[in-house]
Amino acid sequence: MHSAAGPSPHPVADWLLDMALIVGPYLAVCLLAYLLREIYRGIRDLLHRAGQQVDDALTIPAAADNQPGTDTELLNTITAAWNADTRKETP
Numbered sequence: 001m002h003s004a005a006g007p008s009p010h011p012v013a014d015w016l017l018d019m020a021l022i023v024g025p026y027l028a029v030c031l032l033a034y035l036l037r038e039i040y041r042g043i044r045d046l047l048h049r050a051g052q053q054v055d056d057a058l059t060i061p062a063a064a065d066n067q068p069g070t071d072t073e074l075l076n077t078i079t080a081a082w083n084a085d086t087r088k089e090t091p
Contacts, residue, residue, distance in 0.1 A: 008014045
């Protein structure tokens, strides 16, 4: 590269600067596109795994109904015993 003052004193530095100005923006755009694609893939994979966990959880059979207070026969027996009139009054 020649300027009005003559040949450049640093031709290698000038060439590197030219390459950075010509190729640099292209590389920056490529790097940005790559990073965005990787972020998109990560989010997509995360959502896929979460959906798979939900599907797996929905296919697990329900546990037996043995929690306290859910046995209706026992509840009816206790209610009948509680409400039974056991007090005998003599007139």
